Amino acid sequence: MVKIDPSRLWKSIMETARIGETPRGGLCRLALSDEDLEVRDWLTRACEQLGCSLAVDDMGNMFATRAGWRHDADPICVGSHLDTQPTGGRFDGILGVLAGLEILRSLDDHGVETEHPIQLINWTNEEGARFAPAMMGSGVFARAVDKGAVLASRDRDGVRLGDELTRIGYRGEEPCGRHALDSYFELHIEQGPVLESEGKVIGIVEGAQGMRWYDLTVCGSAAHAGTTPMQLRRDALVGAARIVCDLNELAEEMGGGALATNGVLESTPGSRNVVPDRAFLTIDLRNPDDGVLDVMEERLDRIVSDRCSNEGLEFQLERIWSSPPVRFDSDCVAAVREAARRSGQPTREILSGAGHDAVYISRIVPTAMIFIPCEGGLSHNEQENAEQEHVAAGASVLLDAILERDRAR
């Protein structure tokens, strides 16, 4: 039986973790930054050493292919992303790509010939931290997101994503989404506390919760902090702060796994003795049930309009992105379940709380995911951590699942 090399996989993770390393042991490897370029070059070299053919599409998605014996077969794919949050960890996304690389290496070590080509994918800008929204590369590939719009999207310094792709030399020739995939498997840390708290090692991911993203701008009037009576103020920051508190209470009150997050709050002019005239707030709502998300959105509308009218503020609230709840392909999930069973590890079925490239890809190709635990459920955090044994177990199940898929097709 083909086996992965756990220590080689761990070494790859630790070696690339030096690219964009933060002082506190995390990673800052924003999409299309110099650090992203460096890790892409690392992956290119590693795939070339294996003799894999490497293609890059015009979204910067990278595809390394190990040929199968049937030349007309579509590739069975594994992958994830190598970009991170500004204070991200060493496993989110990275595990899926480097476990895929380890699989290609292990197949070579054991001289395995598969029927289908096996393809490793590194998707561009999964995190959405520098350029919003998230999961751009897989979103364009799945025709869920408009390519022209995301190429034109800008970071906070006004730099265009398309220009950055060209600058780092990863704007390829192949039109994104052109080539066919047989199926897609993604290994990922859970990014939540469930597996760890229940002592499970493998999560068989059946689907993902829905999520909706909003941009809110609140406008008041700038005024002098020392001379403007409280009752005459139209303070945009106070309005935004009330909305933050209300949304937090809304999610707690709704329960049932309802989540509300304000990741960004920026106010202008940003001077300590000036009442702010403008506040920009991001809103992230999540739930496994689309009906619950409808209710949350309705409440959000009401909270914003009530708070703003009370404080004499104007506002603009826009839903900029949404992803409905997803169920993964039953055959692919079954292949994962079977591989997990054979591994002898403790397993459980689970839903993904986070967005993943697999969520978009599942719209066009049979897809499944595998989770392993992460310490304390922490992710998007420099302290993010996973155990070496769990990493090895996850990669083994991934390899076994794609071989299962190869045999079954």
Added chain:
Amino acid sequence: MVKIDPSRLWKSIMETARIGETPRGGLCRLALSDEDLEVRDWLTRACEQLGCSLAVDDMGNMFATRAGWRHDADPICVGSHLDTQPTGGRFDGILGVLAGLEILRSLDDHGVETEHPIQLINWTNEEGARFAPAMMGSGVFARAVDKGAVLASRDRDGVRLGDELTRIGYRGEEPCGRHALDSYFELHIEQGPVLESEGKVIGIVEGAQGMRWYDLTVCGSAAHAGTTPMQLRRDALVGAARIVCDLNELAEEMGGGALATNGVLESTPGSRNVVPDRAFLTIDLRNPDDGVLDVMEERLDRIVSDRCSNEGLEFQLERIWSSPPVRFDSDCVAAVREAARRSGQPTREILSGAGHDAVYISRIVPTAMIFIPCEGGLSHNEQENAEQEHVAAGASVLLDAILERDRAR
């Protein structure tokens, strides 16, 4: 009787208002920026054309002196500042400096010989918008603020104030605070609604309210927005937002002119799908009564510690600056009152809500201020406006008050 030239004064204001002009008709002329350099050079040329001797001290404070006949007399001074907020107006500070310039010009036009030298001062970094705290130039001059500390202070890009002084060429030789002043008079817009609403043109400023500035940092834990249950979060932004709401309610509840402002709220990592782990908040408390400020500070302490312990957050709260309530010199205020009476304009006694260079200078030199109305009480705002007639009336009273002072001494 010596008279100022109202249209020449207005022309100076409008001419310099092109330096750092914003699209909405305000000014962005941050301390020690290229725009600050440009307006300083403008003032230098204007003073040299008058034959005034110009000195710059090692804080960048500018002193233009028109000699008096008594060579051993200390100068009677007028002035204010030429720097602005990031979205500031055309009058705040600027009026005091350019009215002072107009006085020097008018004395020349009429060939007036004063006993004391008359000195025009442009203080460095009154606003504190780029480098905190505010009123640095006058603060160091009055020995209320440590020169080494403020020269080492940095803006948000990490640039040192001392380096910027050198870069723009306004780090002079004279040690700040070395030379003696006879007295100091500052003309300013009220920056509040009182004079306008009562139909008064001249405010005889008797003193200034007290103010206290704080920096608050709240620390939680970064976490994934899609997988971290609400009850397990330690969200620094939610904690800071609750504090903003509480402080706003505190000031409204206390009444009696109590003011609380949060001008800056910044959170990290600043990504829409990450629970923020850190929030930085500025707090500005003001009241004419130091006892009330003590109560507000006590309540602030309690609000911060209660909210943070409820949300499982750590915090650091530091009072970074305070200015006790001030009473101006009775002789100087009397000179203003007499000049205001002679002007025939409607007047009233008033307290300053804002901080001014005059507040620091009053600690070491007899000082007074004159206010004129500004439209809608708006200041620190691009719409800040003052009427040409009120500007002329204020400058006339300023000239008359310093001549009164010159005769009386």
